[in-house]
Amino acid sequence: MAGGWWEPVRAYCERTGPEVWAEPLNAVSNAAFLVAALVLWREGRGRRDATAAALTGLVAVIGVGSTLFHTLAVRWSMLADVIPIAVFIHAAFLVMVRRLLGLGAVAGVAATLAFAAAAAGFEPALSALAGTPLGPATNGSIDYAPAALALVGVGAAGLAAAPPGRRWAGRALIGLGLVFAASLGARTLDPSLCAAVPVGTHWLWHLLNAVVLYGLVRTARRLGPAGHAT
Secondary structure (H helix, E strand, C coil): CCCCCCCECCCCCCCCCCCCCCCHHHHHCCHHHHHHHHHHHHHHCCCCCHHHHHHHHHHHHHHHHHHHHHHHCEHHHHHHHHHHHHHHHHHHHHHHHHHCCCCCHHHHHHHHHHHHHHHHHHHHHHHHHHCCCHHHHCCCHHHHHHHHHHHHHHHHHHHHHCCHHHHHHHHHHHHHHHHHHHHHHHHHHCHHHCCCCCCCCHHHHHHHHHHHHHHHHHHHHHHCCCCCCC
């Protein structure tokens, strides 16, 4: 690996140098994840839902990992940022197809693996169709597009197939999918707006994503382990 684990990474327009505090807004805005995790923890006290508790912990880990990346800005801290996000995306998908759509353990894992495979092939397939790599053109945001589509897709499936008493969760997922799409827009536009907005728009990605993660964990908890609203 060229440059090793400590190779500098400059991915966002707020960063103009190697200093730890070169991305103040991008760094501080990660507090939104920690606040979301704290609120979720307080709301979940006394409830026996280990899955929701684990997702709450992941929200906190995402906040810490993203803070490391936006302060140290080196290759290993980038992995500390993106790996917890990927784990949360797939874990939340599994939880929702089980709790909202009522899939069993085997079917839920199979659906999650299928989603992971489709997500991995999403950017290469679209880039091949476009005849140009779409990763750089979207500032890497295309890698997260499958998660937005999954939120809307699982939500729509919940509206169509879930018992009437649980269809509220389908509407919630669709709404969260739209918020996530807006956060993707902020992430995508960050490099192209540097001249006009020197601090960039990546910090909005953090704030909006904290809302999405909070909403997902709260929805999972309300559905309950057996898929019944609580």
